[in-house]
Amino acid sequence: MGKLITEPNIPDPDGFYEELVGLHEGLTEAQSAAVNARLVLILANQVGDREVLAEAMEAARKAAQSVIDRQEGQEG
Amino acid sequence: MAQSPGQRIFETPLYPYRRCADQEAGGPVRRKVVVVGAGPIGLAAGIDLAQQGVPVVILDENDKVSHGSRAICFAKRPLEILDRLGCGERMVEKGVTWNIGKVFFGDRKVYEFDLLPESGHKRPAFINLQQYYLEQYMVDRVRELEAAGAPIELRGKNCIEAVGVHDDHVRLEISTPEGPYNLEAEWLIACDGARSPIRSMLGLDFVGKVFEDNFLIADVVMEADFPTERWFWFDPPFNPGQSALLHKQPDNVWRIDFQIGWDIDREEELKEENVRRRLHAMLGEDAKFDLEWLSIYTFQCRRMEKFRHGRVIFAGDAAHQVSPFGARGANSGFQDTDNLAWKLRLVIEGKAPESLLESYDAERIFAADENILNSTRSTEFITPKSPASRLFRDAVLDLSEHFAFARPLVNAGRLSVPSVYDESPLNGPDDAALPRRTRPGAPAADAPTREGWLIDRLGNRFQILAIGTDVPPHFEEAGVEVEILRLSADESPEFRERWLGEAPGAVYLMRPDQHVAARWQAFDAAAMRAALHRAIGLE
Structure with missing residues (x-):
């Protein structure tokens, strides 16, 4: 990891989290996924740094590894 | 189907079979360069070499120009090459020049782009022209060179049956309507298309990615008031879940492409009544049109590991194949022979070592990889291969309507631009202060x-x-x-x-x-x- 900020950087973390969850209120899984995809793209443009984006993607995929493994276990 | 005059040139033999002196010789005659395939790339190779004084024979199993419009978009760099070959002017005169592209998603236009031609160039960014016109102009150019005494011959209905590769020549067994004959070529340029028989006869690889999708092409003749623009639809109401493309060609011919998916009944899809049903859904119930040409194609992105195999050199689709998005097929083929012809001449004249031809591989494989990368990315955007890919694709399209930032992410084909051979072994010193x-x-x-x-x-x-x-x-x-x-x-x-x-x-x-x-x-x-x-x- 080089440029990706991994230390706390969001002011009012509880408020932000509430807003993020609230964004998805009343949505089906597919609708939520659609909102998330748009959010990712909007944020990615805000970041605008290819290196940071690459690191963020890698970090996300790594962090989800245990979920991915568990799901594969269930299906296979 | 349309019957208007001038629209059937692809059904008339343009270079009919004629018996040649080589067929009368007792044994195989040795030729300097033989080009196999009289498509645009084979003709370009032949014209280029003949213009430079290198004797060349072009062989083709057929005797007509391409059936149907096929490649229709020609980019600036290939037009410059065709100018050098003496064919560019007629193409640009006949062709349709366009700059505006519109992108639709569902039932609405999400944005439009302008290729914004930069000032101070002889040739436009793109023209649209049926491949059969291009081939006709190129055959005319061959005739013109022949008449002027240039060492070029074009032989129709000459089909290669076998190839024998030797250190200093290639032996060809050729069949004709009047029986077989043999030839020896000091150099063989294989421009015999994506299904290259020469490549198969030599047992050479051609690996890459297959896309499980089909596209229906309809060339439609109609008086329509669509502007001269490229229109691309993602998920339109008339072709739900798929894409479509509309492009204008000369003579009021419109190219319409429908993505139709993998599991289809080809014969059913190609029935005129079914194609008409699709077209009416798109153009309106009272639209009046004739069908000039119908075809279904699938595509692959792949290339040969090496384009040169001793005395056999592959160019165009025979060497590399891309999806049509971005018009990188024929356009890159012209750049292959542009790259090859002068090198081969210097080698034949003994002024350069045979190893100069290795730079053809280096430069054109680099270009092929660039084209494959671009067209693979476009294909993924146009025909998403996973639910997540479709999710992001649709998100990008939605956002592009309201936010400029998303527009560069929309990929309905990255249009062909020439490669810069940055890593070429032939490059000499640079001065970085220059542009x-x-x-x-x-x-x-x-x-x-x-x-x-x-x-x-x-x-x-x-x-x-x-x-x-x-x-x-x-x-x-x-x-x-x-x-x-x-x-x-x-x-x-x-x-x-x-x-x-x-x-x-x-x-x-x-x-x-x-x-x-x-x-x-x-x-x-x-x-x-x-x-x-x-x-x-x-x-």
Whole structure:
């Protein structure tokens, strides 16, 4: 990891989290996924740094590894 | 189907079979260069070599131009090459020039782009023209060269049955309507298309990615008031979940492409009533049109591991294949033979070592990979392969309607641009103070000069461009005569910006294919000699 900020950087973390969850209120899984995809793209443009984006993607995929493994276990 | 005159040229034999002297000879006649395939790339190879005085025979199993419009988009760089081959003017006169592209998602337009042609170029960014017209113009050019005594022959209904590769020649067994004959070719250029029989006969690889999708092409003749623009639909109401493309060709012919998915009944889809049903859904129930040509295609992105195999050299679709998005098929094929012809001539003339041909592999494989990368990315966007891919694709399209930032992410085909051979073994020194776009490896950037377009003054031989600086009156090295082209620093603002930048003067060594080989701010005889050696593979 080089440029990706991994230390706390969001002011009012509880408020932000509430807003993020609230964004998805009343949505089906597919609708939520659609909102998330748009959010990712909007944020990615805000970041605008290819290196940071690459690191963020890698970090996300790594962090989800245990979920991915568990799901594969269930299906296979 | 349309019956109007002039629209059936692809059903008339344009180079009918004629018995030739080689068939009367007792044994196989040895030819300098044989080109297999009289499609656009084979014809380009033949014309290029013949113009340079290299004897060439073009063989084709057929005797007609391409059936249907096929490749219809020709980009600026191939038009410049075709100008050098004496075919560009007719193409541009007949072709349809377009700049505006519109992208639709569902039932609404999400954005439009303008190719924004830069000023100071002879040729436009793109023209649309049916491939059969292009081939007809190229065959006419072959006839013109023949009449002028150039060493070129085009033989229809000459089908290659077997190939035998030897160290210094290739033996060909050819069948004709009047029986077989054999030929020997010192060099064989295989331009026999994506299903290249030569490639199969030699047992050579052709690996890559297959896309599980089908596209229905309909060439529709109609009086329509659509503007001359490229329209691309994602998920339109008339073709739900799929894509569609509308492009204008000359003679009121419109190219319409429908993505139709993988599991289809080809025969059913090609029935005129079914195609008409699709077209009416798109164009309206009362639309009046004729169908000129229908076809279903699938595509792959792949290339040969090497394009040159001893005395056999592959070019165009025979060597590499891309999806049609971006018009990188025929357009890149012209750049193959543009790259190859002068090198082969120097090798045949004994002025360059055979190893010069390795740079054809290096430069054109680099270009093929660039084209495959771009067209694979477009294909993924147009036909998403996973739910997540579709999710992001649709998100990008939605956002593009309201937010400019998302528009560069929309990928309905990245239109063909020439490769810059940055890593070429033929490149000589660069001076980084000069403009980046004319660095070694780059194709010449056209600009107006006092004596016409720069691009018309370049090509077919090595040249030294002396811009606002002094060079000797003659330059010859290693048996290669280099033409001196003197230009002032103020030919035009575009010229200055593209070739000088802030520098007071510059000296460029140009290759016969109009690419930059090396450049400096002032002439140095020793450096020029070294650069020329390098550019012809003597180093």
